[in-house]
Amino acid sequence: MRIAVTGAGGGLGRAFVATASGAHEVHGFARADLDVRDHDAVIRALVPLEPEVILHCAAMTSVDGCEAEPARAAETNVLGSFNVAVAARRSGARLVAISTDYVFDGEKGATYDERDRPNPLSMYGWTKLAGERAAEAAAPDLLIVRTAWVFGSGSDFLSGAVRRLRAGEEIGGIVDQVGSPTHVVHLAERLLPLIGSDVRGIVHLAGPEPTTWHDVLVRAKRAGGLPGEVVAQKADEVGRPAPRPANSSLASVVLSGTGVPPMPPLDEAIERVLSDA
Numbered sequence: 530m531r532i533a534v535t536g537a538g539g540g541l542g543r544a545f546v547a548t549a550s551g552a553h554e555v556h557g558f559a560r561a562d563l564d565v566r567d568h569d570a571v572i573r574a575l576v577p578l579e580p581e582v583i584l585h586c587a588a589m590t591s592v593d594g595c596e597a598e599p600a601r602a603a604e605t606n607v608l609g610s611f612n613v614a615v616a617a618r619r620s621g622a623r624l625v626a627i628s629t630d631y632v633f634d635g636e637k638g639a640t641y642d643e644r645d646r647p648n649p650l651s652m653y654g655w656t657k658l659a660g661e662r663a664a665e666a667a668a669p670d671l672l673i674v675r676t677a678w679v680f681g682s683g684s685d686f687l688s689g690a691v692r693r694l695r696a697g698e699e700i701g702g703i704v705d706q707v708g709s710p711t712h713v714v715h716l717a718e719r720l721l722p723l724i725g726s727d728v729r730g731i732v733h734l735a736g737p738e739p740t741t742w743h744d745v746l747v748r749a750k751r752a753g754g755l756p757g758e759v760v761a762q763k764a765d766e767v768g769r770p771a772p773r774p775a776n777s778s779l780a781s782v783v784l785s786g787t788g789v790p791p792m793p794p795l796d797e798a799i800e801r802v803l804s805d806a
């Protein structure tokens with residue numbers, strides 16, 4: 530496949546390019562190469578490539594940053610998705626747009642599957658949901674992949690926390706927010722068969738085990754014999770500007786039967802971070 534990747538300098542973009550490059554013709558566009566807010570630049574960069582698939586990873590991903598700068602969040606996550614969707618339409622490419630568990634409000638109290646109704650709490654969630662809708666409006670051949678709590682790129686929360694625990698430092702882990710921690714390489718390895726399949730619409734693709742960051746940190750400390758201490762924190766004690774859903778864990782009613790292999794267990798993903806960080 531000829532695959533164009535936006536946001537190729539980010540955690541998922543880098544992991545996907547590394548995973549796919551051996552067997553496919555992959556053209557990665559980091560932010561410095563292509564700002565997705567610039568409609569003309571997006572069309573000029575992507576349409577002449579005639580990609581079969583455009584994997585849209587570019588996004589403003591700082592949840593609190595989006596709350597502080599809503600206009601920039603909307604330009605990036607909504608207008609950017611629209612621009613990439615128009616490029617997909619013009620080039621005849623399938624658009625695979627990456628979205629988030631934060632489109633949900635967490636009120637369900639159980640895992641969300643593809644049939645559940647989004648109701649975001651934060652500017653990040655609103656702009657990502659609006660980005661899904663913008664992609665639906667413009668791209669005739671569309672797969673939206675919602676993922677969650679991505680780690681393992683080196684610059685993510687867990688990789689940093691493991692480095693600090695290894696150095697004997699104390700690290701806080703939230704105990705009252707549940708999600709689906711997802712290793713970025715496990716995600717990239719499953720995205721590849723998924724984007725080449727005939728699955729369309731919305732798919733949830735995330736780690737298999739709903740839990741808290743506190744639990745992940747405790748398991749990492751134990752598995753790695755790390756000397757630092759994990760301190761339990763409540764979400765409302767941390768003082769973050771953007772609200773987060775209390776339980777945004779993801780499940781899928783679509784993936785089984787697609788041939789996409791199941792996600793490895795969380796402990797295997799944690800081991801991978803311990804050996805990389």
Ligand SMILES: NC(=O)c1ccc[n+]([C@@H]2O[C@H](COP(=O)([O-])OP(=O)(O)OC[C@H]3O[C@@H](n4cnc5c(N)ncnc54)[C@H](OP(=O)(O)O)[C@@H]3O)[C@@H](O)[C@H]2O)c1
Binds near residue numbers: 540559588629630
């Ligand atoms: N990380 C998670 O936990 C998580 C969870 C659920 C869903 N997702 C989704 O997964 C996708 C990939 O995110 P990620 O985890 O790889 O995060 P990331 O590391 O922050 O990658 C996002 C990339 O987009 C780039 N970008 C920002 N504004 C841009 C613009 N205007 N034009 C072009 N590129 C721009 C960023 O560049 P700069 O670094 O230079 O700003 C960054 O390289 C995103 O759609 C995100 O919403 C992530």
